[in-house]
Amino acid sequence: MDPVIIVGAGPVGLTLALALARQEVPSVVLDEGTGAEERRPARTVVLREDTAALLERLSGVPLAARGTHWAGWRSLRRKQVMREITFDDDEPAPLHLAQHVLTSALRQALAGEELVTIAPDSRLDSVEQEPSGVTAHTRGPDGTWWRGSYLVGCDGPRSTVRKLQDIRFPGRTAVERHAVAALRTELPWPEQALLHRVPPWRTAGPSAGEVTGRPLPDGVWRLDWLLPPGKDLVTPELLLTRVRETLAGWTGGSTPPYDLLDTGVHTVHHRLARRWRVGRVFLAGDAAHLLGALGTQGLDEGLRDADNLAWKLALAWHHGPHEALLDSYQEERRSVVAARLRAADQALPLLRGGGGLRSYVPGSARGHDALLTDGHLGYGALGAPGGYADSPLAPRHLEGEVPVDTPAGEPVEEVRVTAEDGSFVGLRDRLGRGALLVVLIAPGTGVWDRKHWVTAGVMPRLAAAVAALPHPAELLVAEEYPGAAAHTVLLIRPDGHLVTAFNGVRPADLYAAAEATLGGPAEAREEAEATAGSR
Numbered sequence: 258m259d260p261v262i263i264v265g266a267g268p269v270g271l272t273l274a275l276a277l278a279r280q281e282v283p284s285v286v287l288d289e290g291t292g293a294e295e296r297r298p299a300r301t302v303v304l305r306e307d308t309a310a311l312l313e314r315l316s317g318v319p320l321a322a323r324g325t326h327w328a329g330w331r332s333l334r335r336k337q338v339m340r341e342i343t344f345d346d347d348e349p350a351p352l353h354l355a356q357h358v359l360t361s362a363l364r365q366a367l368a369g370e371e372l373v374t375i376a377p378d379s380r381l382d383s384v385e386q387e388p389s390g391v392t393a394h395t396r397g398p399d400g401t402w403w404r405g406s407y408l409v410g411c412d413g414p415r416s417t418v419r420k421l422q423d424i425r426f427p428g429r430t431a432v433e434r435h436a437v438a439a440l441r442t443e444l445p446w447p448e449q450a451l452l453h454r455v456p457p458w459r460t461a462g463p464s465a466g467e468v469t470g471r472p473l474p475d476g477v478w479r480l481d482w483l484l485p486p487g488k489d490l491v492t493p494e495l496l497l498t499r500v501r502e503t504l505a506g507w508t509g510g511s512t513p514p515y516d517l518l519d520t521g522v523h524t525v526h527h528r529l530a531r532r533w534r535v536g537r538v539f540l541a542g543d544a545a546h547l548l549g550a551l552g553t554q555g556l557d558e559g560l561r562d563a564d565n566l567a568w569k570l571a572l573a574w575h576h577g578p579h580e581a582l583l584d585s586y587q588e589e590r591r592s593v594v595a596a597r598l599r600a601a602d603q604a605l606p607l608l609r610g611g612g613g614l615r616s617y618v619p620g621s622a623r624g625h626d627a628l629l630t631d632g633h634l635g636y637g638a639l640g641a642p643g644g645y646a647d648s649p650l651a652p653r654h655l656e657g658e659v660p661v662d663t664p665a666g667e668p669v670e671e672v673r674v675t676a677e678d679g680s681f682v683g684l685r686d687r688l689g690r691g692a693l694l695v696v697l698i699a700p701g702t703g704v705w706d707r708k709h710w711v712t713a714g715v716m717p718r719l720a721a722a723v724a725a726l727p728h729p730a731e732l733l734v735a736e737e738y739p740g741a742a743a744h745t746v747l748l749i750r751p752d753g754h755l756v757t758a759f760n761g762v763r764p765a766d767l768y769a770a771a772e773a774t775l776g777g778p779a780e781a782r783e784e785a786e787a788t789a790g791s792r
Contacts, residue, residue: 258406258574259390259404259405259406260282260283260284260285260374260405260406261277261282261283261284261285261405261406261407261408261409261570261574262284262285262287262391262393262403262405262407262408262409263284263285263286263287263408263409263411264287264381264393264408264409264410264411264412264417264418265286265287265288265289265410265411265412265413265416265542265544266286266287266288266289266290266292266360266375267360267411267413267542267543268302268356268359268360268363268542268556268559268560269411269541269542269543269556269559269560269562269563270286270409270411270412270541270542271286271360271363271364271367272311272312272315272363272560272563272564273409273411273541273563273566273567274286274367274370274373274375275315275316275363275366275367275370275373276315276563276564276567276568276689277372277373277567277570277571278367278370278372278373279315279689279690279691280567280568280571280575280689280690280691280751281372281571281575281691282372282567282570282571282574282575283372283373283374284372284373284374285373285374285375285376285403285405286373286374286375286376287376287379287380287381287393287395287403288375288376288377288378288379289378289379289380289381289412290377290378291377291378292364292375292377294357294360294361294364295357296355296357297355297356297357297519297521298355298439298473298477298479298518298519299437299438299439299479299518299519299520299521300355300356300357300519300521301353301354301355301356301439301471301473301479302353302354302355302356302359302554302556303351303352303353303471303554303557303633304320304324304351304352304353304354304554304556304557304560305351305554305557305635305640305642306349306351306635307561307642307668307753308556308557308560308561309321309351309352310685311560311564311689312359312362312363312560314685314686314688314689315366315689316362316363316365316366317366318362318363318365318366320352320354320359320362321352323354323358323359323362323474324352324353324354324355324358324359324473324474325352325353325354325448325472325473325474326344326350326351326352326353327344327350327351327353327448327449327450327471327472328343328344328350328447328448328449329341329342329343329344329446329448329449329450330342330344330449330450330451330452330630330633330634331446331449331450331451331452332451332452332453332454332626332629332630333451333452333453333454333456334453334454334455334626335454335455335456335457336457339623339626340623340626340627340630342630342634351450351634351635353450353471353472353473353479354473354474355473376395376401376403378397378398379395379396379397379401380395380396380397380417381393381394381395381412381417381418381421382394382395382396382417383421384408384418384421384422384538386535386536386537386538390404390405390406390407390537391404391405391406391407391408391537391538392404392405393405393408406537406574407537407538407539407570407573407574408537408538408539409538409539409540409541409566409570410422410538410539410540410541410544410545411541411542411544411559411563412544413542413543413544414526414528414543414544414547416540416543416544418538418540418544419530419540419544419545422532422535422538424530424531424532424535424540425530425531426528426529426530426531427528427529427531428526428527428528428529428547428598429526429527429528429602430526431486431488431524431525431526432525432526432527432550432601432605433483433524433525433549433550433551433609434483434484434486434522434523434524434525435481435482435483435484435522435523435524435525436481436482436484436491436495436496436499436520436521436522437479437480437481437482437520437521437522437523438479438480438496438499438500438517438519438520439473439477439478439479439480439517439518439519439520440477440478440480440500440515440516440517440518441475441476441477441478441515441516441518442476442478442504442513442514442515442516443476443513444470444478444504444507444508445507445508445509446470447472448472449472450469450470450471450472450633451469451470452467452468452469452552452629452630452633453467453468453469453470453507454467454625454626454629455467456468456503456506457506458502458503458505458506459502466482466483466484466485467482467483468480468481468482468483468499468503469481469552469633470507477518480499480500480503481523482499482503484522491522493520496520497517500512500515500517525547525548525549525550526547526549527547527548527550527598527601527602528546528547529545529546529547529591529594529595529598530544530545530546530591532587533545533586533587533590533591534583534584534586534587539566539586541559541562541563541566542555542556542558542559542562542563543555543559545562545590545591545594546558546559546591546594546598548594548597548598548601550601550605550632551601551604551605551608551628551629551632551633551639552629552632552633552634552639552640553597553601553632553633553639553640554635554640557635557642558590558593558594558597561590561593561642561643562590564689564752564753565586565589565590565752566586566590567689567752568689568691568750568751568752569582569583569585569586570583571691572691572728572775575691579775579776580776581649581650581776581777582650582775582776584649585648585649585650585776588648588649589645589648589650592643592647593643593644593645594643596638596643597638597639597640597643600637600638600639601632601639604628604632604639607625607628608625608628608629642667642668644664644666644667644668644754645666645667645754646664646665646666646667647666648666649776650773650774650775650776651665651666651756651773652756652757652769652770652773652774653773655757655759655766655769655770656763656766657759657760657761657763657766658757658758658759658760658766659742659745659758659759659760660740660758661738661739661740661741661745661747661755661758662738662739662740662741663739663740663755664755665755665756665757665758666754666755667754667755668753668754668755669684669685669747669749669753669754669755670684670738670739671683671684671685672684672735672737672738672739673735673736674687674696674733674734674735675702675733675734675735676731676733677731677732677733684696684733684735684749685753687731687733688749688751688752688753689751689752689753690731690751691729691751692728692729692730692731692751693726693728693729693730693731693748693749693750693751693756693771693774694730694731694733694747694748694749694750694751695719695723695726695730695731695732695733695746695747695748695749695767696733696734696735696738696746696747696749697715697716697719697732697733697734697735697744697745697746698735698736698737698738698741698742698743698744698745698746698747699714699734699735699736699743699744700736700737700743701736702734702736715744715761715762718762718764719732719746719762720732721764722762722764722767722768723767725764725768726767726768726771727768727771727772727775728771728774728775730771741758742760744760744761744762745758745759745760745761746758746759746761746762746763746767748767748770748771748774750774756770756771756773756774757770
């Protein structure tokens with residue numbers, strides 16, 4: 258079968274290529290650039306726990322060694338400390354690194370990957386679809402036709418794929434603008450990120466704004482200053498003034514020594530593509546959505562797009578079209594991003610409303626600080642990973658379902674499990690391989706060799722039920738899982754979202770839940786696919 262064509266060699270496109278390769282699906286990445294990464298210290302990414310773990314699992318590269326896990330978070334308003342958070346195992350820290358460092362790490366991981374071909378100097382100019390595949394043409398030194406099974410546009414805000422498919426991209430332009438600088442200096446809060454609203458050295462009013470400081474390795478900081486609405490030019494003089502007054506204000510004296518490494522202006526747009534799938538063509542990342550106001554990170558959602566789409570494309574590539582499963586990519590991911598955009602749009606008037614701010618929420622300074630903290634740290638409606646409780650793949654009305662601390666459709670918690678070979682691994686280490694995961698909660702199994710319990714109790718019956726599922730599945734055993742009683746059985750999707758939990762071994766219900774996760778019963782899928790093929 259033909260490879261998947263991925264248009265765009267940014268972090269989302271490269272992540273998708275890695276995710277497909279881990280599931281033995283070949284891909285061709287069309288890179289309109291030369292493959293050399295431009296070093297821009299002021300262009301950085303903040304990864305939440307789930308997306309950082311995804312990238313490290315796929316790439317095998319310890320990204321923490323190339324970025325900075327913040328030691329804490331400090332939020333100030335004028336001279337008052339509003340909130341301080343210390344990160345630890347119970348409160349995982351975001352990972353902050355330069356985007357060119359991340360992209361280089363992904364390219365390094367792909368360098369030895371036989372299933373991935375990266376084609377530099379390949380600018381897409383046409384896409385043609387047929388019932389059996391996709392044909393793409395690229396301009397460049399050697400204009401080339403590419404044949405693929407599917408095509409995914411990961412080609413950014415000005416996506417050529419989106420335009421060629423005539424997909425609308427409505428939304429709001431310039432909801433926020435920030436002046437940005439990367440510099441090396443010493444600040445009073447080493448390795449702590451901070452948000453300072455209405456700093457005392459700025460005059461009150463709409464230009465008082467806020468400044469964010471986020472540490473990077475080697476004593477480098479990225480500073481962002483919220484700019485007033487409008488298109489006023491950010492001059493070098495203005496930026497240097499902001500740097501000097503901010504550093505002096507934070508250190509409580511004269512401006513400390515600093516080495517200015519890079520500057521820029523970051524403009525945030527909020528947009529959402531009307532469709533994320535047209536036949537065999539899909540959109541992901543900034544080609545499908547733009548967000549980023551109030552400290553949120555659009556790349557997080559792009560990486561979650563890739564994780565969601567990869568296992569569905571892999572299943573269709575290996576086992577033939579699964580239309581309902583492929584349709585679910587848009588339904589799941591678009592609804593999550595739309596909810597994030599709605600939350601940001603509702604918060605923006607409160608947080609950027611100028612003098613009328615307090616009239617909206619009485620006593621709201623700390624409430625506003627909590628909203629901004631959610632955005633910056635990946636909490637709540639503004640920042641937390643979305644769930645798929647309303648997914649068309651969610652099973653309905655099965656007997657024996659029981660609640661655990663993870664709601665159905667949400668990402669599972671990390672716990673230690675025993676794999677089929679008897680090794681102890683993290684649950685998340687088994688994700689992204691294309692298989693469903695079935696986890697039995699069996700207290701005490703961790704202290705006994707697997708051979709003593711693998712043929713005892715409910716295990717033989719559960720193993721038989723797992724072997725009979727309509728898709729390959731891996732049986733794992735955990736001593737505990739938050740909110741789960743002994744002998745609870747969890748069914749988990751390849752991307753780590755909980756399908757459901759049962760109170761014991763229930764082969765028929767487990768089969769029905771797995772079938773729903775794949776897009777419905779085989780007979781219904783075949784009928785839907787025949788209908789789609791006749792259009």
